[in-house]
Amino acid sequence: MVDLCYTAPVSFFSTRLAWPSAVNALSALRAERRAAGLPLLDLSESNPTRVGLPRDDSGILSSLGDRRNLLYEPDPRGLLRAREAVAASCEARGRRFDPDEVFLCASTSEAYGWLFKLLCDPGDAVLVPRPGYPLFDYLAGLESVRVRSYRLEYSHPSGWSIDLDSVASALAEGSVRAFVLINPNNPTGSYLSRREREAVVGLCARYGAAIIADEVFFDFPVEGGERESLLGEDRVLSFVLDGLSKLSGLPQLKLGWILPSGPSRELAEAVGRLEIIADSYLSAGAPAMNALPAVLEEAVSFRRALSLRARTDLGLLRSILEGKDSPHRVLRCQGGWTALVESPRFESEEELALGLLRDAGVWVHPGYFFDMEREAYFAASLILPPEILKAGARAYRDFFAAFD
Ligand SMILES: Cc1ncc(COP(=O)(O)O)c(C=O)c1O
Structure with missing residues (x-):
């Protein structure tokens, strides 16, 4: 009979991750409030299927x-008709792409794993x-790669x-195999500018x-501004990642893709x-691949609706938090689904986030979740229904006002 009380020795397990064991104080308090049925104004909701x-x-x-x-039509790159739909969508960004150079996978997170395996020991x-x-x-730890x-x-x-000196000095150390760019970055919403693109390409090539x-x-x-895509960059080996999670707001369909480019020898x-x-995993599923042309077609109006929502929410956030003499500042947000708010550091970010949850019922991600250099910053989702964003932003403002 199997002994259900058996505890595996720690040595059974890899050390590629510092496996988290403890629940942080914020998540514990949120779970407690949920269990008690208390109301929650969730300013972090970024699930596009729930807003x-x-x-x-x-x-x-x-x-x-x-x-x-x-x-069952196995193809390491994914079904050709789906790759053709991805290649056609690239033309909207002004780049022709050969469907034979499109790789479909289950998500961009999986794409990172594949690329870390491809590029890193x-x-x-x-x-x-x-x-x-x-x-x-x-994602890096699971591939035994350092960050x-x-x-x-x-x-x-x-x-x-981008602090280009910090890029140059890290690359100069010699162990970095890939420069990761989030364009626009999450949560800062910043796009790559032309000057940054030239500098980064030059440094990576060097x-x-x-x-x-x-x-x-x-x-x-x-809020817009200069935005340069890396799609089709041919001076240095490059991989652009995209997928249905954001492009069409359907993460549950589990379809992402990799678009490689670069100097011809390295690219081949x-x-x-x-x-x-890709052949070792064959992970893109037929239903999502066969539906891709229809999904991408519908995604055009989805993106229009989402962009309108994000602009409305950012306007509301600014009008509620940036009045005359307000201690808050909403940072410039060029793109994406998140806005960062800078607020007075009356207490540490963690204490403020706990106070917001306990006293105002507001759940908001503190800046330290994203490794902001200073405190106090909080990230608000820009895809929230406007009435929820409004109620949350007002409760947030009133919570800080009570410190005066
Ligand atoms: C910048 C960025 N990349 C990738 C992803 C994950 O996308 P996927 O569902 O395709 O793994 C996210 C999810 O929030 C994201 O914020």
Whole structure:
């Protein structure tokens, strides 16, 4: 009989991650409030399927019932008709793309894993933006790859820029195999400028690092400004990532893609090796691939609706939090689904976030989740229904006012 009380020795497990064991104080308090049935104004909600965005789903639903979903047609790159749909969508960004160089996978998170396997040996490093999206410690750690960071700096009101010296000094150390760019970055909403693009391409070419450009938010400009895509960059080995999670707001369909480009010899090598990785997993599913043309068609109006929502929400946030003599400042947000608010540091960010939850019922992500250099910053979702954003922003403002 199996002994259910058996506890595995710690040595069974890999040390590629500092496996988290404790629940942080904020999540614990939120779970407690939920269990007690207390109301919550969730300013962090970024699930595009739960914020009441209008969509015309009839074409998507009928193509999910396609009979071809019952056929198994394995192809390491994914079904050709789906790759053709991705290539056609690139033309909207002004780039022709060969469908034979499109790689479909289950998500951009998986694409990172494939590219880290392609480019890095265990112990090599990838260079990621700070502040940035917290998933890299896991995605890199799971491939036994180290994370180094480069700085983004903010100046008001012009916005964020890449600290190119921090990129150069990290690349000069020699262990960095890939420069990761989130374009626009999450949560800073900053796009790559032309000057930055030239500098980054030059540095990566000089130090032999590839570029991984995550452009999942590229088609969601908010306050706008210069925006350069890495799509089709041919001076250095580059991989642009995108997928349905953001482009069409349907993360549950599980479809992402990699668009490689670069000098012809390196590109041919990369594509050949990527094919071996992709063939080992064959992870893109037939229903999502067969539905892709219909999904991408509908995504145009989805993005229009979302962009209108994001601009409305940012306007509301500014009008509620930036009145005359207000201690708050909403940072410039060029694009994406998130706005950053700078507020007085009456207490540490964690204490403020706990207070907001306990006293005002507001759940908001503190800046330290994204490795902001200073306190106090909070990230608000720009895809919230406006009435929820309004109520949350007012409660947030009143919570801080009570410190006076
Ligand atoms: C910048 C960025 N890249 C990638 C992803 C993940 O996308 P996917 O669902 O395709 O893995 C997210 C999710 O929030 C994101 O913020």
